[in-house]
Amino acid sequence: MRHKFFQCAPRSIFICLAILVLSSGARAQSDAAKIYQKNCVLCHAIDGSGSSPSGKAMKAKDLKSSEVQGKSDAELAGFITQGKDKMPAFGKKLKPDDINQLVAYTREMAAKK
Numbered sequence: 517m518r519h520k521f522f523q524c525a526p527r528s529i530f531i532c533l534a535i536l537v538l539s540s541g542a543r544a545q546s547d548a549a550k551i552y553q554k555n556c557v558l559c560h561a562i563d564g565s566g567s568s569p570s571g572k573a574m575k576a577k578d579l580k581s582s583e584v585q586g587k588s589d590a591e592l593a594g595f596i597t598q599g600k601d602k603m604p605a606f607g608k609k610l611k612p613d614d615i616n617q618l619v620a621y622t623r624e625m626a627a628k629k
């Protein structure tokens with residue numbers, strides 16, 4: 517009995533730690549991903565390319581393009597908050613913190629290109 521405990525304990529502790537580390541890291545990232553998926557995917561597509569049918573119809577810009585990425589964080593946050601042409605304003609729907617996370621997420625998508 518005792519012998520068995522000592523054999524198994526280190527492994528289960530390791531598994532617990534691994535799960536903790538993995539889930540906390542994933543949570544920080546998936547918050548922005550979730551907000552994006554809920555509010556932006558319809559027009560900007562899952563990868564930010566704007567290749568979804570409504571994205572194409574509205575000529576949503578490729579968020580990964582250098583044209584968009586060349587703008588400052590403040591400018592991008594401004595477009596999301598106030599909208600731009602067919603791009604709806606999200607200032608009333610999302611908190612400023614969420615919008616900043618979305619800007620960071622836009623940079624992340626571009627880095628994955």
Ligand code: HEC
Pocket residue numbers: 552555556557558559560574575576577579583584587592595596600601602603604606618622
């Ligand atoms: C109803 C469709 C629609 C939705 C939903 C939408 N967008 Fe857009 N978005 C557009 C269109 C269309 C443009 C292009 C506007 C233009 O420049 O004429 C745009 C432009 C942008 C730009 C500016 C690009 C640039 O440099 O001009 C950013 C940043 C952006 N969207 C981010 C987002 C984020 C983040 C969300 C989710 C919170 C979102 N959009 C939701 C349609 C949409």
